[in-house]
Amino acid sequence: METQDFCKLMAKEIEKDDLKTKKQIADLRDSLIKKHRPNTIPSLVEIMTYLPRGSYNFVIKPTRTMSGVSPVALMTKPIPCPHGRCTYCPGGPNSQFGNVPQSYTGGEPATMRAIRNNYDPYLQVFNRLEHYVLLGHSVDKIELIVMGGTFTAFDKEYQEEFIKYSFKAMNDFSKLFFEEDGTLDYPKFKKFFELPAKDFQSEERTKKIHKKLLEMKGECELKTEQEKNESVKVRCVALCIETKPDWGLLEHGNQILKLGCTRVELGIQSVYEEVIKKVNRGHTIKDTIDSIRILKDLGFKISAHYMPGLPLTDKKKDLEGMKQLFSDEDYRPDMLKIYPTMVSKGTPLYLDYKKGNFKPLTADSAAEIIAEFKESVPEYCRIQRIQRDVPTKQWEAGVELTNFRQYLFQKHKPKCKCIRCREPRKREINWDKVEIKINEYGASNGTEYFISAEDTENDLIIGFIRMRFPSESLREEITTSSAIIRELHVYGVATNIGAEGSVQHKGFGKKLLKKAEEIAKQNKKNKMIIISGIGVKKYYYNLGYEKEGPYVTKSLE
Ligand code: SF4
């Protein structure tokens, strides 16, 4: 049977039996496949395109938007890193994997999407938003994640162009498919994306859509698109950029502030000088420490990347190094990604491995180290990932499990106090036991306040603020008596702004902000500065904040 006819048949059955859950629909698909043998097996998204929107009330991948925000990962075009190449780094221009971004293999979902869209940010954003709409996700709060190489080392013009077209795509998507009152014009959306399509994956369909989009893309200005984004439907609430310490200093920090960046993914990889030298990181430990301090002083959130299992380390040294990230005030990142070293073909590390001079960590030993480390992670840090999002088959050696995280938790059951492990997700909250907690600690020569709303009975975190008294004033907006809020986050299932979410709209954002302002005043600070995603600025304007440079600020006097 033609796939298209099969999808139509599915849609009819779904409507007839009023099926509502993902499982019901997947079961139906399995049973109909046996009977009708379609030419290709359609994905659930594809089947959705044959149904009127709203007839299904589930989200196919619910975990993606659990923290209230929908991530859109974009990939820049392949550009080499200026210092050369780290010895373990896969991919890059004209690599073993073809012409792919540095540090990626072409097998990651985001890279594949980028390639399909010629690395064009405008096309990539539209493509991702299209999928989110089809999956029934809310798209009004977007976290833009820019990946691939060392972004801040790229030509400034390219950096700006990449970001401005990402904003323009969100603005144009809003204008095209959403009414003034925020409702989606689904028929118009379907028509534009040629849905339902005879062949959902066909190149012909992609070409047609690209043609329409490229005609719309036109010229634009960064500032204008940012301003527009403050009040459109699809808002950028966070913008994350990847870099390395020697490209994460003051000049680079200022540049990405201008672009609207709120979080930096910083590849530090090790705390040992000899290790980063050996793997040709092209920076020093001093750069790492300076970069972390400067970026925090500018208000950024920092997600550090650490690689256990690099050459010149062993289990003991790795564990000590990771623990140093928190015992040593010079590090103390807000978030952490732990990437056990993997061996990729076409790298100097691969040659060492082949010669028997390098042995990567196995899943077993990596799990042991990470499990023990987790027990010492402080409550203000969020462990984001413990494995790279690169398919296991792309590696020659190293942690051999795709579900490494699951394996680690099942085998070691670590008691982790990190933010991620205490997020509510679908767990019940006892609202009578919610308290505001304050954790003050020194970090990178400044003082940090981690102010959280927590359900003390169930040990769940409902929301938090990171406020810093900077170590020095690096910009004119940041006076010596300023406090800076680097993050305000309230958890909940992604909801449309204005609609009732399970956690999002219980007013905790305001309560936490009030507490932060109170603490700042008690410490003789007279100005509050907030680094805010472009699309969240309006929220702060309503609370008495005003735009000042890349920030929003308020006098506390
Ligand atoms: S800095 Fe990152 S992307 Fe560049 S070569 Fe090193 S690991 Fe690869």
Ligand SMILES: [Zn+2]
């Ligand atoms: Zn944790």
